[in-house]
Amino acid sequence: MxxxxxxxxxxxxxxxxxxxxxxxxxxxxxxxxxxxxxxxxxxxxxxxxxxxxxxxxxxxxxxxxxxxxxxxxxxxxxxxxxxNMADYLHASIDIVKLLHQYAPKEAIHPYSVDEIWVTVNGLEKLFGNRWEVAEKIKQDLLRTFNLTCSIGIGDNKFLAKVVMDLHAKKIGIAECKYEDVKEKLWPFPVEAIWGIGGRMKRNLNHMGIVTLGQLALYDRNSLKKRFGVMGEQLYWHAWGIDLSPVFGDFLKTEQKSFGHGISLLRDYSKSEALICILDLCEEVCRRARANRQAGKTVHLGIAYSKETSGGFSRSQSIDLPTNITMEVYHICMELFNRFYDGRSKIRRVYVTLTNLVDQQKMQLQLFEETMKKHDLGYVMDSIRHKYGSTAILRASSYTDAGILLERSKKIGGHYAKSRRNE
Known part of the structure; x- marks a missing residue:
């Protein structure tokens, strides 16, 4: 190579x-x-x-x-x-603020709440080479927050991530240049690297590909034919090559769908599930409206309880895009009534709005009733934005089957604050 x-x-x-x-x-x-x-x-x-x-x-x-x-x-x-999810988010923000002392915001890419890429090109005169920058950051985080970290150093984001996972977590700081790939990556099994899950591992193993070295030496065209673009990307990753940008506004990504789902804490009956679906439709449409988008395809997923197992996942498209809660809910009801087996208890529900278009491009029906529904959604959103997410809710959300009240206390599915402190 x-x-x-x-x-x-x-x-x-x-x-x-x-x-x-x-x-x-x-x-x-x-x-x-x-x-x-x-x-x-x-x-x-x-x-x-x-x-x-x-x-x-x-x-x-x-x-x-x-x-x-x-x-x-x-x-x-x-x-x-x-x-206490709010505490972890605040700590993550403080860490990013500290990193601004080393690099501009365009060079900092938060990947998750506890993992961050930083491009440190051209900092030799200020802080030394990239090893010395990594050492300084590690010491600074420990001194400022009493938190330890592992740091991977690479010629691109993929190498930095994979050497962190495979080596730095054991020794603190590790580096992988292009020339180190054969030694530091190839001996490891394919599932050891970022981006290869259980299903892909099984598929590769069935092809006789067990290690990253075997993946790198496999015919690239055959991988592309079998797995499409993903197969080609895996080939280049096995050689340590990654062309993703290391500078820029990393947070701006194209929104392809708006979805919300929940694993219920108990088995729900049919009538309770309908309340849950309405709450999910409300949240999905609120997010779509906030992004000034509407969708033409509604997806409903239902998983039954362990007693019966199974469930269904179905979608339905409409001619005109929508972000009106009750329109999406009525489509979900059609899907539910068509595919629900009529007897099973329900343990998981999710609703997704896809096939998105910008609202300014959407062709609104010029009927007064439709316009009223459309405007009502934005009025409710503005009230929630000003006074809180639970300032105005549908009556069904206050029943035992409603989920919005409880979800309002959470961040990322977990409580923002310990309930013992409430």
Whole structure:
């Protein structure tokens, strides 16, 4: 591979170690690396997931973010806390602010709440080479927030990310240049790298591709024929090549759909599920209106309880795009009445609006009643924006089957503040 044909940048991928658990440990005045602490989504539910475990808890008991609350050992030395999502978001924002001391905002790309890419090209005179910049950032984060991190250094974003995952998490800071790919990437199994999940792993393994080295040496055209554009991308990644931009406004992406779903805390009956669907339609359409878009295809997904299992996922398209809640709801009702088996309890529901168009381009029906419905949605949105998301709700949202009141207390599906503090 002639790497001289591809750009070289100085990219860092920073991963905050056991971020949620570390933030909670610092709040308690404890050492994040030594204390045994678990962050649980909701301690009032024994089946709630462990969102984060401190390194010491992982090492001693093997607890991970797929463990459940009831699986935590009965050890008095373990601290168990409810998730406080607002605190983690604030901490993440503070970390990004610190990174602005090293690089302009155009060079900082938050990938998630605890993982960030930073391009540090041209900082040699200020902070030294990219290794020295990584060392300074690591020390600065520890000194300022008492939080530790792992940092991958690469010639592009992919190399920085993958060397962080494979090597830096063990030793703190690791680097991978193009010339290091054969040594530092190829011996690893294909599923070890970012972007290859279980299904792709099985498909590759069936083709005799087990390691990244085997993937890199496989015929590129055959991979493209089998997996399309994804197959070609996997080939280039196995060689360490990534042409994604390292500067720019990374947060601007084209919105292709608006969707909302929920895994219910108990089995819902048919009548309760209809209330839940209405609440989801309200939220989906609110988001569409906020982005001045409307959709021509409505998708409804229903999963039944474990007793019967199964469910359905169906969509229906309409001639004129809409972001009116009740129009979307009526389409969902048509899908529900057509495909629901009539007897099963329901445990998961999701609604999605796709096939989007800009509202200014949409051809509104020039009927007074339609215009009133359209304007009413924006009036309700403005009230919620000014006075809070629960300032105005439909009466059904206040029933036991409604979900909007409870969801308003959450960020990313988890409570913004511990309910024990309310």
């Amino acid at each position: 002639d790497y001289s044909l591809y750009p070289r940048n100085d990219v860092l991928c920073i991963d905050m170690r056991s971020f949620y658990a570390s933030v909670e440990a610092v709040k308690l005045g404890l050492d994040p690396m030594k204390v045994m602490l678990a962050v649980v989504g909701d301690t009032s539910r024994s089946g709630s997931i462990v969102l984060a475990a401190s390194p010491a808890l992982k090492k001693k008991y093997g607890i991970s973010n797929v463990s459940r609350f009831f699986e935590l050992p009965n050890d008095p030395d373990i601290y168990i806390v409810d998730a």
